[in-house]
Amino acid sequence: MARFFFGSSSLRGCDDCDVRTAILPAMEHGFFISFEGGEGTGKTTQIRRLAAHLESLGRTVVLTREPGGTPVAEAARAVLLDPALEPLGLSELFLLEAARHDHVERVIVPALDRGEVVLCDRYADSSTVYQGMVRGIGVERVEELNDLATGGRDPDLTLILDLDPEAGVTRARSRNATGDGSESRLDDEPAEFHRRVRDGFLHLAVLHPDRIRVVDASGDPDTVFPRLLAELPEEFR
Ligand code: TYD
Numbered sequence: 383m384a385r386f387f388f389g390s391s392s393l394r395g396c397d398d399c400d401v402r403t404a405i406l407p408a409m410e411h412g413f414f415i416s417f418e419g420g421e422g423t424g425k426t427t428q429i430r431r432l433a434a435h436l437e438s439l440g441r442t443v444v445l446t447r448e449p450g451g452t453p454v455a456e457a458a459r460a461v462l463l464d465p466a467l468e469p470l471g472l473s474e475l476f477l478l479e480a481a482r483h484d485h486v487e488r489v490i491v492p493a494l495d496r497g498e499v500v501l502c503d504r505y506a507d508s509s510t511v512y513q514g515m516v517r518g519i520g521v522e523r524v525e526e527l528n529d530l531a532t533g534g535r536d537p538d539l540t541l542i543l544d545l546d547p548e549a550g551v552t553r554a555r556s557r558n559a560t561g562d563g564s565e566s567r568l569d570d571e572p573a574e575f576h577r578r579v580r581d582g583f584l585h586l587a588v589l590h591p592d593r594i595r596v597v598d599a600s601g602d603p604d605t606v607f608p609r610l611l612a613e614l615p616e617e618f619r
Contacts, residue, residue: 414535414538417429417543418540418542420550420551422551424603431603442499454484486531486535494535502537505537506531510525515582539593539595542586544580544583544584
């Protein structure tokens with residue numbers, strides 16, 4: 383079974399770093415992968431596939447999502463995605479960060495400490511792009527709140543599924559047409575919104591080439607999955 387060791391950047395604050403590296407020099411940690419991208423890029427399909435693939439390699443996988451993943455965060459999700467509520471921009475951000483903090487502390491960190499692989503459908507980069515760039519709250523402000531909410535716990539790897547926004551929104555709308563409509567608020571945004579989301583993610587990928595990889599999400603799921611696998615560490619392919 384593959385073993386992974388985090389560098390100090392993945393530990394939770396400098397005071398902790400010294401103590402933990404001194405006492406537990408060879409402690410086993412998990413691996414944290416976030417999936418990002420616009421609506422309908424196929425994240426959910428691909429993340430499930432990757433979970434099955436990693437389990438077939440003998441890894442223990444925690445598959446989770448944002449906003450969500452704990453009862454507190456799922457309650458925030460219901461508010462965030464309800465078309466009837468429309469929280470104001472900052473309220474939306476605080477709800478997302480509150481959900482994120484609960485999720486990181488209760489699900490993500492414990493799973494990584496157990497040495498498991500965490501696959502998260504959206505994470506802090508979504509707030510940087512949707513709230514920071516597109517809603518105009520500002521990247522620096524949002525990144526500060528992201529750090530506070532996550533304790534600086536960045537993913538080891540972020541995969542951005544990149545797709546022409548028109549194709550993505552068509553996919554998302556046909557998915558919502560089969561649901562009850564309670565999670566459709568952001569899918570109903572105009573085309574310009576989705577173009578800015580795509581540009582935002584691509585910009586983040588340029589800023590963080592060490593952590594973020596862009597995967598071409600056009601084509602059917604069988605075509606996309608090998609592209610995604612090619613971006614993973616050797617041990618996960
Ligand atoms: P979801 O149904 O999970 O969308 P998708 O399948 O596209 O991931 O809804 C999540 C929505 O919330 C999505 O439109 C993006 C938005 N969102 C933000 O605006 N900021 C965030 O920080 C997160 C995590 C999500």
